[in-house]
Amino acid sequence: MSLFQTKAWQSAWWETWGNQKGFRLLREWDGRVSGLYESRYRFKGLLPVRSLQFVGTSYRELRTPRTEYNQFCPDNLSGQPLLRDMDEMLQADPWTEAVFNDLRTGSEELSALVTIAATHNWAFRITASDNGYAVSTSGSFDNYIASLGANSRLRLFNRRKILESLGGVRQENLWPSNSDEFFQHLNRFHVARWQKNCVTPTSLEFHKKFLSRVEAEGGKPLLSALYCDGNVVSVLYNVWFRGVVYNIQAGFDEDFHRKLSLGSLHLGYAIEEAFNAQDTHRLDLLAGQGKHEDYKSRFATDQYQFISIMLVKSVLFRALYWMRG
Template identity: 35%
Template sequence: MRVERFSEARFASMAEDWNTCLAESDANPLFMSWPWLFSWWQTWSQLLGMELVLLAVFDENDGLVGIGPFSRRVLVTSAGIRVTRMYMLGNAWRLAPTVRTEYCGIIARRGYEDSVGAILLSALAQLGWDELIFTDVPPKQLEHFRRAGLDEHVGYRIIQRTVDEGVCVDTTGRFTDWLNALGKNTRLKAYNRRTYLDKHGELNFSVHDTDRDGDFFKLLNAFHHRRWGKAAFEREALRFHRLLLQRLHLCGGKPVLSVVRFNGCCVSVLYDIVVGGCRFNLQAGYDESFNAKVSLGYLHLGFAIEEAFSDKTTRNYDLLAGTGKKQFYKSHFHGEVVNFSTFQVVRGPFLKLLYAIQSASPPLMARTFNRRVGL
């Protein structure tokens, strides 16, 4: 097996090869797809001054069996410390806000996971960096990294930063069984309130129609402005999603943009993508002042999840990571909890010393240290 570092031009032209390798792996079919990662790279790489570190693994027959998507950037902290930081492609941890890329990891054809992981870690070890940031890594990918020997590299310091939770609903059974397993209050909000609304007007769940409803992202952003005081997708994020939707067919995906209308007025929008047998819920927006007795967010998700159950090619409805405005509402939807780990791998001797001081300090002193050092 051999590793080759690909250029940006090669990255731009490898959609078909990437998709073939991804389809024969257990990596996430959306977030690790070429349309998602290349669109992210096109949107943010120049703005953030990122250097592409795209590693491709080939077998003895020159077949592509693995992909390691990374990027690199040199930064100088507020204390003047020069740090070369490696990132997983699709994230810019503590650098700038971008869209969130979840289920991060490497792509390896089934049966090649351990060998691809080991050869990629070996290739990364030969590159120049002080820190390697692994972001939103799911349990299966975390296990691949451990089996490949990440924990055993002499001289590395591994620092756990966050563990976030997401929820994924299995939609292979019957919708009524899932519905009956919900708590009483969740079932009321996600389904039973339909009856209440039907008595007071015309409730309709349908696919978004640009001619009827206008631009979907403008609707989404308008709802978010009223609820959160800011857009769901600012300029760069909006550009990213428009690029993504143009290319989604290249990984076999399709957008599902839906609206809930009441008495002919759009009161809620939902942005989903279906790919690889999974429906991913990326964003939602709704009229928070609609009705005190109705939670439009729950109601719209109830419609979407029911639709996923009715589609026999869809195995899961993934609510992804993130909390609501007031609570972790996703935990109410009777799905499997998925943990996403974000951690640093540090090998620069001076940085390891600084992080050791930081971890040994009391919380107040550690915060002061962080502000002064700029890490």
């Protein structure tokens, strides 16, 4: 399981967004697997649809923080028992379509979905795929830095001297005392870069619920603010859970210095801390790309892939979805 299957993440998401019209919880989370819910809507405003989805995801209706590593069954279930349990799960409630986002490519669960769909003659569609990246932090930070390309090494580590020449540099974890300030900085940087908010009053409610609850499951919020000359110039929204630091979001001052990539430098500090922490073996950069380049691939030691799929039962809806593309 990952951070996203914790009771903290799942319960905070459902309490924040599960009150939408047409949403109904079908299977509650248990701290190991993702919950399942039904979303009812009308296709083209006419035909009623029952959509089965993971708690934490929304295929058409909502934009929410991304929930990755979704899974149906506990990690210790495999083979025929896993196939049987998933088949029973998918037949327990009536649905028109089942949309399952961000499953690990190559997982037994994804293979089971292919088998179950073929057995019942359900349509199987891949709706999206995305690469994820991580840094294994079990070895030496010096060896890791040495393994990078020259440009990546500059951005992540070597240009710290330039930053430090501009004023006193320090980092501070703004959880729990200054979390509102942290999210204000994150949103400010995000608006400047992308011209849209990444933190709304609703999503802030979610993040604060999640962060306050994850500690009970052994998680450690790391709302890292990087200061230079007393000013916050970069923020990293990280959470440690079961030996992994998850890098959920980041923001930085794009116009601070033309030779510095503050986001990369800040990430370099976080990676070094993860290497130095005995209780940490991985920093997960998760899925998604940067604005101008796939920067995560430059810094990662490991790469993986998520697949999002749709199952469709009825011949009518198969035809309608095929025509729509």
